[in-house]
Amino acid sequence: MSTDVVGHLIEVISGQKLDAYLKQHVLEPLGMRDTGFVIADSQVPRFAANYERQADGRLKMIDDPAQSLYRQASFLSGGGGLVSTVHDYYRFTAMLLNRGELDGVRLLGRKTVELMTMNHLPGGADLTGSRRGGHVHGDRLCRRGLRPRLPVNQSPARAQVLGTPGEHAWGGAASTAFWIDPAEDLIVIFMTQLMPSSSYPLRRELRVLTYAALVD
16 A cells, blocks of 8 residues: 555646656656556457456456456556556566666666665565565565565575575566566566466466576
8 A cells, every 4th residue: 555655645746647647757758558547448359358266266257358447447556557568568677677777768767776676674684474474466475575666585595486686576466477687687577367366376387487497
């Protein structure tokens, strides 16, 4: 909810609605033409349905593209609610990997990105034993520090999964995920539509397969 508060602060400080501010200052500068809070009629044929795993393993559609809640925005959430494509998400993550700049457009200062990707817990603490149970949207964050919005991996060995110290990531409620690994010059974007995110260990397995494929 803290990020929802930040979204409201953006509206108060800028004098713009959150969707208008993001379009002017983030989406249009980065060429993210398919990202927004509302699905237009022309986008519906490309909009994926969302499913929920039932107790017996069957999948139940819980969000039909033609009748989706995303056809209209009732709340402009700073913490979620944007619908995007792999292309647009790549544009955003590439900007972060490049420390705030993409194709000649500087969205953030280099030091701002560095601050965003540092562990902000006192004394280098991690999320182990926290009331979140060391998980974010179903992914184990053992030995990951907390930073503004994104967890940062401090030690792959202690996290018990392949990775690189300093990588930063986030997972969505529908099992989506991305991570950025500056040391490997790597971006991984995983788009799927399955709730809850703990249905299958998809993201952990994706990490193992991705890093195991690096041979140079």
